[in-house]
Amino acid sequence: DAKTTQPNSMESNEEEPVHLPCNHSTISGTDYIHWYRQLPSQGPEYVIHGLTSNVNNRMASLAIAEDRKSSTLILHRATLRDAAVYYCILRPPLTTDSWGKLQFGAGTQVVVTP
Amino acid sequence: DGGITQSPKYLFRKEGQNVTLSCEQNLNHDAMYWYRQDPGQGLRLIYYSQIVNDFQKGDIAEGYSVSREKKESFPLTVTSAQKNPTAFYLCASTDPGQRISPLHFGNGTRLTVT
Numbered sequence: 001d002a003k004t005t006q007p008n009s010m011e012s013n014e015e016e017p018v019h020l021p022c023n024h025s026t027i028s029g030t031d032y033i034h035w036y037r038q039l040p041s042q043g044p045e046y047v048i049h050g051l052t053s054n055v056n057n058r059m060a061s062l063a064i065a066e067d068r069k070s071s072t073l074i075l076h077r078a079t080l081r082d083a084a085v086y087y088c089i090l091r092p093p094l095t096t097d098s099w100g101k102l103q104f105g106a107g108t109q110v111v112v113t114p
Numbered sequence: 115d116g117g118i119t120q121s122p123k124y125l126f127r128k129e130g131q132n133v134t135l136s137c138e139q140n141l142n143h144d145a146m147y148w149y150r151q152d153p154g155q156g157l158r159l160i161y162y163s164q165i166v167n168d169f170q171k172g173d174i175a176e177g178y179s180v181s182r183e184k185k186e187s188f189p190l191t192v193t194s195a196q197k198n199p200t201a202f203y204l205c206a207s208t209d210p211g212q213r214i215s216p217l218h219f220g221n222g223t224r225l226t227v228t
Contacts (some may be wrong), residue, residue: 032214043118043204043219044157087156094210100145100164101172102208102217107154 003027004088009109018021018075020108022088025069032091033064035073038107044087047073075110088109116141120205120220127199127227131222135190135223137205145210146188147217150174160203163188164210185228199227 005023007037024033032051045113048055048062050071055062061074075082087107092099117207118139135198139146144165149157159172177196182188188207192199203223209215 020218034216036217041202041224042224044204044217045219046216049214049216054127065203085156094202100170101159102147102162103159103173104149 003090003103004105004107005106006086008090008106009111011111011113012075012078014079014112014114015077018078018082018110020065020073020075020086020110021070023070024088024090027068027090028092028096029068030093030096033062033068033071034088034089034091035060035062036089036104037082038087039084044104047086049091078110078112080112080114083110085109095104118207118218118220120203120223122223123221123223127225129227130194131227132194133192133199133225133227135192135203135205135225137188137190137220138217139186139188139205139207141207141209141218142185143207143209143218144185145208146182147206147208148172148178148180148188148190149204149206149220151204155203162191167211175220192227199225199226 026029034049035047038044050062063072085107121136147162148160162179163169179191206217206219210218
């Protein structure tokens with residue numbers, strides 16, 4: 001079973017911020033949190049990752065709860081090109097037996113309205 | 115440019131035939147993955163390989179087989195034993211030693227079995 005849970009869908013108006021939550025209550029202290037997005041009929045692409053501190057890059061920001069049991073991907077100004085399915089996954093360290101079994105949940109479908 | 119190539123983009127087969135999907139990467143990644151995606155669903159892990167000549171079953175391996183004879187190649191065979199083979203298949207790779215290393219995905223093969 002996927003180790004993360006996300007809402008099925010979220011809607012936003014163009015130019016408005018989008019906050020995408022992800023719950024990962026069973027996260028271990030050494031798991032990294034990764035986010036990906038998938039456009040229709042394409043493979044997912046990497047968006048951002050983090051461990052404990054909040055992170056920013058050109059695509060998005062990642063806010064990680066202090067207890068690390070949840071995180072939020074923030075798209076600061078949604079555009080029509082941001083309409084996609086967004087996935088969060090956990091990356092365990094190489095030293096664990098399960099490091100290779102990278103599982104995705106159903107993700108969150110983001111709908112952007114002009 | 116480095117990346118993952120999946121071929122063909124579309125594949126049609128008759129029921130009862132085995133079919134092999136190609137996945138090649140030139141990223142020098144040790145770990146490679148196969149995922150299946152059904153319409154409106156998330157990604158489900160079929161098989162993964164951490165290193166050459168080694169692979170493990172994912173969550174839905176029944177009816178599928180793989181090989182990993184070369185670092186850059188990880189072909190997936192959909193056998194006649196797979197009851198519902200029609201789906202979108204995605205291949206991915208990553209550097210297992212780096213938890214910050216993102217998964218790189220190909221653009222998928224859409225398999226239709228009639």
